Amino acid sequence: MAALLLWAFTGLDVWSAVAVLSAAAALAPLNKAVARVRADTHGVHSHTLLRRRSVRWSDIADLQVRLKYVQKPSLQDVRRLVVVRRGGQGGRGGRKWTLPLPVGYTTQQRIQDRDFTDKLEAFRELHRRHGTPESSHLVVVSNRTAGSGWAGSLLVSVLLLVLAGAAAYTVPGTDAYLRDWRSAERCTAETPAAERGETCWTTVPAVIEYTEPSRGKGASWLYFADARPMERLSVRREAAEAFHEGDEVELTVWRGNVKKVAGEHHTWHEYDAPPGLTAASAALLVLIAGYPAARVLVRVRRRRRPEDEELPPVLPFVAVLAGTALWLLPLCYLHPTTLFATRLTTVWPLAGALVSLALFTWAWHATRFREPEESGPGRGAMAHHPE
Structure with a gap:
């Protein structure tokens, strides 16, 4: 308003x-805030500000509990009631509908909300009387069980891979730019005017009018008298503090950029990120994307298992990513554009790939499903999530 x-x-x-x-x-x-949920002899009815929805008991295959871990000082998890429609395959039910109410909370002292438990039992009793539950077992699904979704993890992994691809795409251009700058020479009197500052670098005199060092993480500035050859130039804070009002400086200009500001007591150089740093950053993004991808892989491998079966930890795949980082990041930093160009840059990635493949094979074996009889002493079988 x-x-x-x-x-x-x-x-x-x-x-x-x-x-x-x-x-x-x-x-x-x-x-x-205005949500209302009612269960009667006909089915479950939900009324919200945006939608009204009803499902008959005969169309409900099962009732589940969706548990979300909060890990706040006062709370440990939040529990929601989920309606599973009929029509699924493999005994996992059809489409799921998370009801806006009831909502239960469990404190850090493991004290559960009795109101939620009572309403849950009332829902299940009505389902047993007026419907046909597919199972008498209450399934509790969390992000640690096979029934949790994996679309969010897949989306995060894809976005990280897109960012990595965008960063890697700039590496050849950055490398060519730095090579041209390092090989550029000072313009001479015979250099045509159209090529000055492009194929060679020129120097321009200037006088600093005043400086503006940043007080935080913002940019620091050098201001030039009479706005010649430009009004201001962004520099590091140390440079803005080193130069003073009235200093006569010489600017090195190449391809329209000021590459250097040289004074009597201080010289500032423009920072050019090396292509190896960009390539290593892209590789790091790929490795980070591997973590949500590993979560998706673990869930997809358990897609036919009971929904409340606990998933194995993804730590073995984290070890794969860490082992890959030990050889991939230095390779990308030191040889961003010369992969397979020399014997070293050929043997290095091939040997590293074999190590990563061996680690992946071990991780795949470590996270496979084991029947109870396969579990050795102290290992135990995977247990259902506690209600």
């Missing part, structure tokens, strides 16, 4: 956007 009033009095269009965004942000909590 305040944004609408400001829009009416000021006429600024930005306030209309603020009003729309505020209304959209308020809609989600308001939708939860």
